[in-house]
Amino acid sequence: MKEYIKINENDNVIIALCDMVKGDQVENITLLEDIRRGHKIALKDIKVNEHIIKYGHVIAIATKDIKKGSWVHTHNVKTTLDSEDRKFTYNPKFNEVKLEEDIKVKAYKRDNGLVGIRNELFIVPTVGCVNGEAKNLEKRFLSLHQDLSIDGVHAITHPYGCSQMGDDKENTKESLADIILNPNAGGVLVIGLGCEENQIGELEKCLGSYNPKRIKFMEIQKVLDDEEAGLKLLEEIYSEMKDDKRELVSLSNIRVGLECGGSDGLSGITANPLIGLFSDFIIKHGGTTVLTEVPEMFGAEDVLLNRCINKDVYDKLLYIIDDFKDYYRRNNQVIFENPSPGNKEGGITTLEDKSCGCVEKGGQSPVVDVLAHTERVKKNGLNVLSGPGNDLVATTALMMSGCQLVLFSTGRGTPLGSFIPVVKISTNTDLYNRKPHWIDFDSGLINNDNKEEVLKDFIKYIIDVIEGKQTKAEINDIREIAIFKRGVTL
Secondary structure, three states: OOOOEEEOOOEEEEEEOOOEEEOEEEEEEEOOOEOOOEEEEOOOEEEEHHHHHHOOOOEEEEEEOOOOOEOOOOOEEOOOOOOOOOOOOOOOOOOOOOOOOEEEEHHHHHHOOOOOOOOOOEEEEEOHHHHHHHHHHHHHHHHHOOOOOOOOEEEEOOOOOOOOOOOHHHHHHHHHHHOOOOOOOOEEEOOOOEOOOOOOHHHHHHHHOOOOOEEEEEHHHHHHHHHHHHHHHHHHHHHHHOOOOOOOEEHHOOEEEEEEOOOOOOOOOOHHHHHHHHHHHHHHHEEEEEEOOOHHOOOOOHHOOOEEEHHHHHHHHHHHHHHHHHHHHHHOOOOOOOOOHHHHOOOOOOHHHHHHHHHHHHOOOOOEEEOOOOOOOOOOEEEEEEOOOOOHHHHHHHHHOOOOOOEEEOOOOOOOOOOOOOOEEEEHHHHHOOOOOOEEEEEOOOOOOOOHHHHHHHHHOOOOOOOOOOOOHHHOOOOOOOOOOOOOOO
16 A cells, blocks of 8 residues: 555645655655654645645645645644635536436335335434433333334433524424434334423424324323323334335435544545545435535535536525534634644644545535525435534434435544444544444545445445444444534523
């Protein structure tokens, strides 16, 4: 394996693929200092105020003269995003997707025409006050069903549903409705307290048409023995679910969320491009991918904007990008605070650097639609979903949009999981070897010569997950949500 990579022919930096030491020879230059894996090396003398080019894209400005062979990082460059916002013009650059032969996978057909890759029973509180009740019902029900004939029973707890008002309350209500409607749930028991802001009746209206045999409600202030009443409802839902079987369905029914967390300098070279290749693959077979983490697109917006399938989609994408920038400014924050300390330790220098790697997950397919934060997918193909970069909030938003699973690249490692399968892909083999109980797939060995072979293995792995293979987070029973909060708490 090569010790370094030059991503684009126009780049003036290369990336170390392993730890390198002062005096090593690369690209006919001598390293002037030690360079860690994932970090950048100057290919030529770079003058103060000159642009740093990576991915063929401007990722920073030099704050001092940088000698050829030197380390290029936060100590000698700065972001370009501290100046006035960039202006964009729609200049479409994409190829139409040519659909390929249908692929069949085994999944659960739902009454509404969607499919689930899991058949789970969710217990969803309307308000945080009944989280304990939901957890107790989960434990009690499981104790009565040692040989469960479905994929799981899970209480989906959260701290919201009361002491909220206006758009903040609506966001919680719509978020929970989206979770209830996720096709991986073969049945749902919704538990309300009775006095909360997020009333069951109002939440029920958000669901639209639903199967009342599979989605049931309980207001515990109105029942004498809430545990027995809850168990009775769970048994009724379970009786409807327990005979569900996987059937052959088209891969076009699968919706995959695309996310990265704890990125490093290899994220945009290994794991994210692999996810991008898979995104293009599933879209060519009629399926759907959803890209989120809008603040991690700042500085690379043009890559996605010019892939929008028409001007209306372009305008919607530009709107959610500007809306997030305004969100930071309304809270007296700068838009370029990212990357995190862990990102920097791993070799990411500026937000533009991180963003260029982030958008690699979207592959090369055109953007067919842009979704508001609680909006569900309507069009097959590459969608962009409004949501922040926070790992748990972003994963939850992807679940809310209707995704049945999430592809999650990481260079630093995380045990994170959610209530839909989260496939964690390491950017480097060292992480895969150190955290085998966290990481599902190693992309650290991918290169130009073997990427088709690695993609083939990855596709097989993802289809196995679709058809029931548990991810590491599922095996570890790590399942969390985080609802995006923008308002005040009363």
